[in-house]
Amino acid sequence: xxxxxxxxxxxxxxxxxxxxxxxxxxxxxxxxxxxxxxxxxxxxxxxxxxxxxxxxxxxxxxxxxxxxxxxxxxxxxxxxxxxxxxxxxxxxxxxxxxxxxxxxxxxxxxxxxxxxxxxxxxxx
Amino acid sequence: xxxxxxxxxxxxxxxxxxxxxxxxxxxxxxxxxxxxxxxxxxxxxxxxxxxxxxxxxxxxxxxxxxxxxxxxxxxxxxxxxxxxxxxxxxxxxxxxxxxxxxxxxxxxxxxxxxxxxxxxxxxxxxxxxxxxxxxxxxxxxxxxxxxxxxxxxxxxxxxxxxxxxxxxxxxxxxxxxxxxxxxxxxxxxxxxxxxxxxxxxxxxxxxxxxxxxxxxxxxxxxxxxxxxxxxxxxxxxxxxxxxxxxxxxxxxxxxxxxxxxxxxxxxxxxxxxxxxxxxxxxxxxxxxxxxxxxxxxxxxxxxxxxxxxxxxxxxxxxxxxxxxxxxxxxxxxxxxxxxxxxxxxxxxxxxxxxxxxxxxxxxxxxxxxxxxxxxxxxxxxxxxxxxxxxxxxxxxxxxxxxxxxxxxxxxxxxxxxxxxxxxxxxxxxxxxxxxxxxxxxxxxxxxxxxxxxxxxxxxxxxxxxxxxxxxxxxxxxxxxxxxxxxxxxxxxxxxxxxxxxxxx
Numbered sequence: 001x002x003x004x005x006x007x008x009x010x011x012x013x014x015x016x017x018x019x020x021x022x023x024x025x026x027x028x029x030x031x032x033x034x035x036x037x038x039x040x041x042x043x044x045x046x047x048x049x050x051x052x053x054x055x056x057x058x059x060x061x062x063x064x065x066x067x068x069x070x071x072x073x074x075x076x077x078x079x080x081x082x083x084x085x086x087x088x089x090x091x092x093x094x095x096x097x098x099x100x101x102x103x104x105x106x107x108x109x110x111x112x113x114x115x116x117x118x119x120x121x122x123x124x
Numbered sequence: 125x126x127x128x129x130x131x132x133x134x135x136x137x138x139x140x141x142x143x144x145x146x147x148x149x150x151x152x153x154x155x156x157x158x159x160x161x162x163x164x165x166x167x168x169x170x171x172x173x174x175x176x177x178x179x180x181x182x183x184x185x186x187x188x189x190x191x192x193x194x195x196x197x198x199x200x201x202x203x204x205x206x207x208x209x210x211x212x213x214x215x216x217x218x219x220x221x222x223x224x225x226x227x228x229x230x231x232x233x234x235x236x237x238x239x240x241x242x243x244x245x246x247x248x249x250x251x252x253x254x255x256x257x258x259x260x261x262x263x264x265x266x267x268x269x270x271x272x273x274x275x276x277x278x279x280x281x282x283x284x285x286x287x288x289x290x291x292x293x294x295x296x297x298x299x300x301x302x303x304x305x306x307x308x309x310x311x312x313x314x315x316x317x318x319x320x321x322x323x324x325x326x327x328x329x330x331x332x333x334x335x336x337x338x339x340x341x342x343x344x345x346x347x348x349x350x351x352x353x354x355x356x357x358x359x360x361x362x363x364x365x366x367x368x369x370x371x372x373x374x375x376x377x378x379x380x381x382x383x384x385x386x387x388x389x390x391x392x393x394x395x396x397x398x399x400x401x402x403x404x405x406x407x408x409x410x411x412x413x414x415x416x417x418x419x420x421x422x423x424x425x426x427x428x429x430x431x432x433x434x435x436x437x438x439x440x441x442x443x444x445x446x447x448x449x450x451x452x453x454x455x456x457x458x459x460x461x462x463x464x465x466x467x468x469x470x471x472x473x474x475x476x477x478x479x480x481x482x483x484x485x486x487x488x489x490x491x492x493x494x495x496x497x498x499x500x501x502x503x504x505x506x507x508x509x510x511x512x513x514x515x516x517x518x519x520x521x522x523x524x525x526x527x528x529x530x531x532x533x534x535x536x537x538x539x540x541x542x543x544x545x546x547x548x549x550x551x552x553x554x555x556x557x558x559x560x561x562x563x564x565x566x567x568x569x570x571x572x573x574x575x576x577x578x579x580x581x582x583x584x585x586x587x588x589x590x591x592x593x594x595x596x597x598x599x600x601x602x603x604x605x606x607x608x609x610x611x612x613x614x615x616x617x618x619x620x621x622x623x624x625x626x627x628x
Contacts, residue, residue: 035613
């Protein structure tokens with residue numbers, strides 16, 4: 001399993017041709033207490049960098065962009081009742097959606113964890 | 125600080141007040157009328173109420189005290205300084221209120237014969253005349269009921285134009301990242317896709333990025349000027365030129381028109397449509413005080429698509445055009461509101477304009493800019509100003525001055541409440557971190573501003589030199605301490621239910 005990161009603070013972990021997407025620890029900290037999350041429905045086509053989900057905190061509402069293109073295979077239904085999962089476990093139970101990658105080559109344009117950590121360090 | 129508690133829960137003459145549903149007792153009344161006799165005939169088709177209505181039974185003094193006590197917990201522009209950036213909370217002149225209460229205007233019915241409402245129609249017509257004159261624009265749609273409604277009206281006119289000219293493929297709208305949230309919402313509401321335009325490190329639209337995004341599928345751009353950072357978009361002419369060259373329209377968000385009214389004719393900036401928040405620029409009440417109004421000025425190209433109704437000069441005085449057939453050449457995209465707009469707001473705005481005169485309006489916008497720059501100059505050595513140089517009607521700071529103190533923008537704002545000030549706008553615009561946006565308006569005297577500056581400077585020093593917990597505990601002196609915003613958002617209790625909302 002490999003994990004990749006975007007400049008917009010999404011992560012994607014890939015196993016075979018299926019990816020799981022969420023927002024990073026940095027993103028959840030910046031947003032503060034998450035009060036609402038809307039995840040895409042199964043079957044929805046998403047494109048790299050396009051809107052895929054919505055996250056709302058006490059401070060702001062934001063789009064979650066899909067790190068790669070593909071077809072959604074599952075949304076994390078648990079987030080509707082427990083949006084706090086995104087704060088508690090951003091890279092675990094707080095995932096947003098899973099998708100079948102249509103173009104795995106797009107992963108090469110993303111950052112690995114070390115590169116992302118450097119990127120975040122540069123923001124502070 | 126010693127916390128003072130009382131047996132009653134009251135704090136001096138600041139009284140605790142339960143919900144009205146938690147007061148009274150069955151059978152208590154404020155009137156002396158016999159109970160109604162039994163009704164023989166059911167004229168409600170079997171839908172008559174079977175259970176008790178569930179309203180509290182109260183005496184008149186109980187009702188009076190309840191609402192008086194609630195009003196005492198209120199803080200408004202009539203109580204004190206209200207520097208809520210982007211909202212333009214300025215004094216509502218009593219003269220305007222008096223005019224709006226004139227029986228000949230206040231007691232009108234929208235269905236009265238037109239011959240009996242010539243005065244009201246001339247209020248609409250004269251206000252329209254002033255709005256067109258001040259902006260230099262040839263047409264205005266008067267009926268939008270608020271700023272966001274005006275945005276929608278403007279974009280619908282733009283869409284109607286494109287549809288009418290075989291340009292329905294234009295579905296993309298460019299919106300700067302610092303825009304009011306209503307801009308992308310409006311574009312989405314009109315069925316458009318929103319394409320964000322980044323800002324430069326000067327806090328203005330990145331013109332090169334905007335040009336790169338312009339294309340044959342762009343319907344319009346939506347730019348606020350002055351923008352939400354309180355800065356004048358100094359490349360606005362070039363932005364408008366490039367936009368028009370690409371066949372797109374320039375929608376200007378006029379929320380900050382109060383900074384330039386009487387000084388800039390927006391027509392000279394290349395604007396095709398702009399709403400005017402009468403409740404900001406022309407000082408009519410808003411927020412809890414009353415409805416807004418968002419008349420939208422339109423360029424020559426868009427004028428024909430303005431929504432119904434509108435006032436025209438006819439053979440027998442002023443007439444109200446309510447159907448497209450009545451006005452040859454007009455292609456209204458529809459109607460945006462019942463009746464004729466927020467008429468009570470029109471009266472107030474016109475009274476304000478006529479009492480100020482064009483020279484007074486010019487001075488008001490100048491004073492608003494002067495006051496904001498006075499705040500900026502007096503605070504920038506202790507707070508962190510987000511951008512260099514002078515500002516327009518509001519000044520923007522970010523939270524760099526709180527770095528490593530453990531105090532957040534939110535904590536700082538809560539502390540201001542204990543000091544007796546309504547906090548500034550927080551966390552907007554989103555283009556800077558932990559924003560503090562202050563808009564003093566022309567209303568405030570130097571004494572008020574100096575009082576506020578003294579407190580903000582003292583709090584900034586306190587944040588650097590003391591324990592953050594002190595800030596985290598604020599406010600201490602309010603009817604309620606800091607509310608749990610997260611719980612309120614996650615598990616909102618939106619209505620009272622018998623027995624369900626008891627104190628827990």
